Amino acid sequence: MQWMIVNDAAGRVRYLGPTQVLGWAVIVALLCATLGAGMYHAVLRLGVLYPETAVGALVHQLVGEDWQRVLQEQVDVLAREVGTLQVRVLQMESLGQRLESQAGLPALQDRLGVGGIWVPGPALSVASMHSLLDSLRERADTGTQKLADIDGQWNVMQHIPLPTQHPVEQAVVSSPFGWRIDPFTGRSAMHQGMDFRGAVGDPIFAAAGGVIVARAHHPEYGHMVDIDHGEGIHTRYAHASAVFVQQGDLVRRGQKIAAVGNTGRSTGPHLHFEVLVDGAAQDPERFLAQGGAALQTAVASIGAPK
Ligand SMILES: [Zn+2]
Structure with a gap:
């Protein structure tokens, strides 16, 4: 005895013998029982x-x-x-x-x-x-x-494009971030950035990609550039001899944006570099010391974005 099953979709015909039919019946019965018990x-x-x-x-x-x-x-x-x-x-x-x-x-x-x-x-x-x-x-x-x-x-x-790219080629730090004796007043003062020694005309690079939000001549910072990297992170480059970007420009990480100079309140050619998170100055070293624990700490100090 054979049952014929027509498979419409594929247009094929399948035959099921009694053993197969019994097998299917057992499976259906088991399913029903399980469902029933459940x-x-x-x-x-x-x-x-x-x-x-x-x-x-x-x-x-x-x-x-x-x-x-x-x-x-x-x-x-x-x-x-x-x-x-x-x-x-x-x-x-x-x-x-x-x-x-x-x-x-x-x-x-x-x-x-x-x-x-x-x-x-x-x-x-x-x-x-x-x-x-x-x-x-x-x-x-x-x-x-x-x-x-x-x-x-x-x-x-x-x-977040973290400012981890060194802003100058020869990263010789002449003054770190933190409390120091102000070279002009001789008093203890907070140094809000990091100073890198350089020669007038040395290229200054964007520490991360972003938008130029300020290009100005400031009595203290001299020729300066501010980059907004998003998520409340800004970098500032000061005392430049020349600036090659305009306000509103989009810049890539590592793009040449200015040249080292001695403008503003400066005792010699150098780059004053700041990293600001929500307007508060951070130690740039924590960002520049790429990879490993230092970068982790830098990320950690940013905390939750607002
Ligand atoms: Zn400085």
């Missing part, structure tokens, strides 16, 4: 979780005297699932914390719920299960949101 447990659970509903009443009627036992069984099953879920939420939270610290992001204020694995006890009630599930749901939502935030901030950080 539905049976799903209905039982619904009834137990929501005893005041119609499903609850139905389940109560079905199991009759066994209600207490069924109830406890279902609560125990749920408790195990809640326990597993809780472990996964904790894992997600610790992953979030680790990512935050690796990305150098500032600690997020509203930390997720208090940790500690909850161990299911013997007499758990449906009410306690409800509240546990509610709190877990809340923590999972918050955790997902935090991870999305971290991901977004990390992406932004990856694309």
Whole structure:
């Protein structure tokens, strides 16, 4: 005996023998049984979780005297699932914390719920299960949101054009960033940038790509250029003898933008180089010392973009 099955789509004809038909029948029967069992447990659970509903009443009627036992069984099953879920939420939270610290992001204020694995006890009630599930749901939502935030901030950080290119060829530092004795007043003063020795006319390079936002002659900075690199990061190049860019120009990383000079408040030909993050001067060395821990620190000090 053979059954013929016509496959319309491919236009082919297939024949199935009795063994194959039996095989398929067994598979379908198993699927139905599994589905049935799954539905049976799903209905039982619904009834137990929501005893005041119609499903609850139905389940109560079905199991009759066994209600207490069924109830406890279902609560125990749920408790195990809640326990597993809780472990996964904790894992997600610790992953979030680790990512935050690796990305150098500032600690997020509203930390997720208090940790500690909850161990299911013997007499758990449906009410306690409800509240546990509610709190877990809340923590999972918050955790997902935090991870999305971290991901977004990390992406932004990856694309910040950090000023890591040395602005002069011969990077001989004549004065580092920080407190120093001012060469003009002889008093202690904050040096907001880094000074590189050079000869008049030596090229000055953009430390990163960006837009020229200022080209000016300043009484102290002399001929100067400001580049906006985005995300609140600016670099400033001062005391130049010549400037080769205009305000509004887009510049590439490493592009020649000016020439070393001795204009403004300067005691000799040099480049005064500043890195500003949200208007606050940073130690340029942390950016220029490319790669490794130094760059990490520089990235970390930027913190979360606003
Ligand atoms: Zn200086």
